[in-house]
Amino acid sequence: MGVLCLGTPLTWEETKNHADHVRNHGIIQFIHTWHRVKDRTGDELLWGDEVECMVVVVDDEKKEAKVSLRQAETLEELGKIVGTLSNDTSPSTPVAEFHPEYGRFMLESTPGSPYTGSIAGLLSMETNMHYRRTLARNHLRKNEILLTLTSFPRLGTVDVFTEPHYDPKDAKSSRSLFLPGEITHPHTRFSTLTANIRNRRGSKVVANLPIFRDERTPQPFVDPTIPWQRDIYPEDSEAKNGAALIDHIYMDAMGFGGGCCCLQLTFQCCSVNGARRMYDALIPVGPLMLALTAASPIWRGYLADVDCRWNVIVGFVDDRTREERGLEPLKNSRYIIPKSRYDNVSLYISSEWANKPAYNDTVVPYDEAIKDRLLSHGIDEMLSKHIAHLFIRDPLIIFSETIHQDDSSSVDHFESIHSTNWQSLRLKPPPPGSSMGWRVEFRTMEVQMTDFENAAFAVFIVLLSRAILAFKLNFYVPISKVDENMQRAQKRDATRTQNFFFRKNVVPQGYATPAAGLAPSGSSTPSECGDCGMATQMKERKLRNCFPTLARPPTTDDGSVEDEYEEMSIKEIFCGKGPTFPGLLGLVDAYLGTLELTPVERKKIDKYLDLVRGRADGTLQTPATWIRSFVRSHPAYKFDSVVSQEINYDLLIAIDRIERGTLCAPELLPEGYSQPYLNGFH
Numbered sequence: 001m002g003v004l005c006l007g008t009p010l011t012w013e014e015t016k017n018h019a020d021h022v023r024n025h026g027i028i029q030f031i032h033t034w035h036r037v038k039d040r041t042g043d044e045l046l047w048g049d050e051v052e053c054m055v056v057v058v059d060d061e062k063k064e065a066k067v068s069l070r071q072a073e074t075l076e077e078l079g080k081i082v083g084t085l086s087n088d089t090s091p092s093t094p095v096a097e098f099h100p101e102y103g104r105f106m107l108e109s110t111p112g113s114p115y116t117g118s119i120a121g122l123l124s125m126e127t128n129m130h131y132r133r134t135l136a137r138n139h140l141r142k143n144e145i146l147l148t149l150t151s152f153p154r155l156g157t158v159d160v161f162t163e164p165h166y167d168p169k170d171a172k173s174s175r176s177l178f179l180p181g182e183i184t185h186p187h188t189r190f191s192t193l194t195a196n197i198r199n200r201r202g203s204k205v206v207a208n209l210p211i212f213r214d215e216r217t218p219q220p221f222v223d224p225t226i227p228w229q230r231d232i233y234p235e236d237s238e239a240k241n242g243a244a245l246i247d248h249i250y251m252d253a254m255g256f257g258g259g260c261c262c263l264q265l266t267f268q269c270c271s272v273n274g275a276r277r278m279y280d281a282l283i284p285v286g287p288l289m290l291a292l293t294a295a296s297p298i299w300r301g302y303l304a305d306v307d308c309r310w311n312v313i314v315g316f317v318d319d320r321t322r323e324e325r326g327l328e329p330l331k332n333s334r335y336i337i338p339k340s341r342y343d344n345v346s347l348y349i350s351s352e353w354a355n356k357p358a359y360n361d362t363v364v365p366y367d368e369a370i371k372d373r374l375l376s377h378g379i380d381e382m383l384s385k386h387i388a389h390l391f392i393r394d395p396l397i398i399f400s401e402t403i404h405q406d407d408s409s410s411v412d413h414f415e416s417i418h419s420t421n422w423q424s425l426r427l428k429p430p431p432p433g434s435s436m437g438w439r440v441e442f443r444t445m446e447v448q449m450t451d452f453e454n455a456a457f458a459v460f461i462v463l464l465s466r467a468i469l470a471f472k473l474n475f476y477v478p479i480s481k482v483d484e485n486m487q488r489a490q491k492r493d494a495t496r497t498q499n500f501f502f503r504k505n506v507v508p509q510g511y512a513t514p515a516a517g518l519a520p521s522g523s524s525t526p527s528e529c530g531d532c533g534m535a536t537q538m539k540e541r542k543l544r545n546c547f548p549t550l551a552r553p554p555t556t557d558d559g560s561v562e563d564e565y566e567e568m569s570i571k572e573i574f575c576g577k578g579p580t581f582p583g584l585l586g587l588v589d590a591y592l593g594t595l596e597l598t599p600v601e602r603k604k605i606d607k608y609l610d611l612v613r614g615r616a617d618g619t620l621q622t623p624a625t626w627i628r629s630f631v632r633s634h635p636a637y638k639f640d641s642v643v644s645q646e647i648n649y650d651l652l653i654a655i656d657r658i659e660r661g662t663l664c665a666p667e668l669l670p671e672g673y674s675q676p677y678l679n680g681f682h
């Protein structure tokens with residue numbers, strides 16, 4: 001969530017009237033940005049993670065667990081202490097940052113400054129994550145625990161699930177049947193966002209997740225805990241009038257999605273073209289990482305038949321009107337929009353030849369006037385279309401104090417639209433007045449229960465992104481297939497049961513050497529940026545960040561791409577298939593072979609990669625699978641899909657103990673990894 005500025009947020013009725021103003025000035029701001037940074041090159045690899053977590057109050061006697069709504073207090077105390085703790089190597093930079101999040105029980109933490117591209121930088125992340133966790137923990141009360149858990153299993157049950165308790169009947173912004181307004185961060189930004197999404201849409205937001213059918217789950221399942229007859233707000237009747245589906249877990253408020261915790265990574269790229277190619281390459285990786293990190297099988301106290309948060313958030317920021325959703329003919333709305341504001345991206349955006357038109361094979365509405373305007377400023381077709389597509393959305397929050405801005409120095413209006421497109425990838429332009437370059441954010445992963453796992457997935461993605469540059473990898477498949485993969489990724493036990501569309505040949509011709517499998521493109525390859533070539537990086541033992549130009553192969557290509565991809569298992573995609581497809585781990589391994597790593601460094605990296613491999617080949621469970629089987633083997637579980645207060649308490653305590661290294665979970669973490677800080681792994 002962006003910076004919280006002070007101000008008076010406008011209601012939806014008022015916001016609507018300023019939408020064109022915000023779009024117009026947002027585009028002017030982007031054009032200013034473009035002219036400022038379009039030629040910027042040579043930026044080194046800097047990168048950072050965002051880890052979201054939740055604070056839970058436990059009552060060991062009653063065996064109860066509730067989310068703790070003390071975010072503001074905790075953040076204030078952390079804010080005081082963070083300023084006083086500085087980095088060993090660079091005393092002026094803080095070691096950690098803490099940010100508020102949508103849920104009043106959540107915290108987000110990031111490193112105080114980005115990691116560099118050095119091997120040491122890569123290997124310092126887990127320590128930093130653990131430091132942040134410990135720092136936050138030190139500011140909790142005795143009965144509070146801090147969990148990096150994707151969703152709180154009993155959020156929105158009929159029981160008490162917040163501390164202190166509030167009644168949902170006062171949820172004026174969301175009108176939820178289940179969540180009180182107090183679940184939301186108290187800054188008006190968040191309640192306004194909630195109300196404006198609902199008002200723009202014209203009804204409450206909704207998500208229905210299929211219930212997990214256990215031996216004694218009633219069939220059909222009609223949820224007895226929904227207050228079907230409540231009659232406080234006009235929206236109360238929506239549930240009984242069709243919004244709540246039979247055999248599903250019905251949820252009706254942004255808090256269910258905004259209350260989810262995830263793991264995000266941001267990389268600085270050497271140039272805008274490098275960033276666009278990285279963005280494209282990571283698009284097909286998004287759903288695969290969602291499947292591997294799946295961690296949220298319980299919703300509103302029920303086991304679901306899905307393992308991930310993704311579709312929940314898709315539903316909960318879906319501000320599209322009925323017309324935009326294609327349910328009514330267009331009259332007041334301008335476009336039929338196939339996707340929510342939160343979803344897989346809709347366009348590959350590189351302007352290179354490798355990005356064939358056939359890959360962008362879905363309907364992508366865009367604002368033609370905006371696109372023309374961007375074109376007229378010399379911005380190319382693909383990037384113009386990308387921005388014009390994001391700008392079909394209305395702004396969701398406008399503060400009366402900041403309607404009029406200096407467009408040459410502010411990007412607030414641009415970000416007002418840009419950063420409320422919550423998609424699988426985000427291209428972040430360099431902000432004014434900062435040293436940051438073009439960055440790409442990878443946003444699909446669910447947060448893992450331990451720092452070790454979070455670090456492992458982050459390290460894997462960083463290394464994969466470097467392999468993409470080193471070997472000029474090509475991962476393009478049609479975007480419709482990535483959309484389909486995104487749905488498959490969320491299915492129960494997806495890593496073991498689903499196949500995913502993936503490209504058969506990812507190494508361009510001329511780069512596959514039979515012996516080593518792969519050869520890096522090397523410093524002799526023409527590169528867009530002068531000073532971040534491979535040679536320097538090798539000398540300084542830095543991870544690669546330079547962007548080699550892709551030579552167009554001689555081709556009789558007819559533009560069709562159907563033969564380029566096939567369905568593969570997660571195991572094949574990660575561990576390889578046949579002599580020509582090394583798998584993503586094989587690619588990472590080949591990249592590591594080009595670095596001069598010490599045995600200690602290599603061993604440490606291999607431990608991370610072992611976790612990824614274990615998840616991919618099925619020898620290790622995803623957190624979702626582990627959580628589901630914990631519930632199903634709990635003595636109090638009645639095989640009716642219900643996750644009771646007691647089961648939930650035991651589950652969260654177990655997760656906390658796994659993280660602390662006092663409980664082994666060999667199905668989840670390889671033997672010996674379960675006590676990383678106790679037995680000297682790190």
Ligand code: ADP
Binds near residue numbers: 002046047110267
């Ligand atoms: P947002 O919530 O807008 O996605 P945050 O500020 O919460 O962004 O997190 C951004 C992440 O990017 C942090 O981990 C931060 O350390 C990292 N970061 C900061 N500067 C750079 C940079 N120049 N290049 C890459 N990453 C950066």
Ligand code: MG
Binds near residue numbers: 001050052101108
């Ligand atoms: Mg966040």
Ligand code: MG
Binds near residue numbers: 099
């Ligand atoms: Mg953030």
Ligand code: MG
Binds near residue numbers: 001002003
């Ligand atoms: Mg931010």
Ligand code: MG
Binds near residue numbers: 001050264441
């Ligand atoms: Mg982010």
Ligand code: MG
Binds near residue numbers: 452659676
């Ligand atoms: Mg740990």
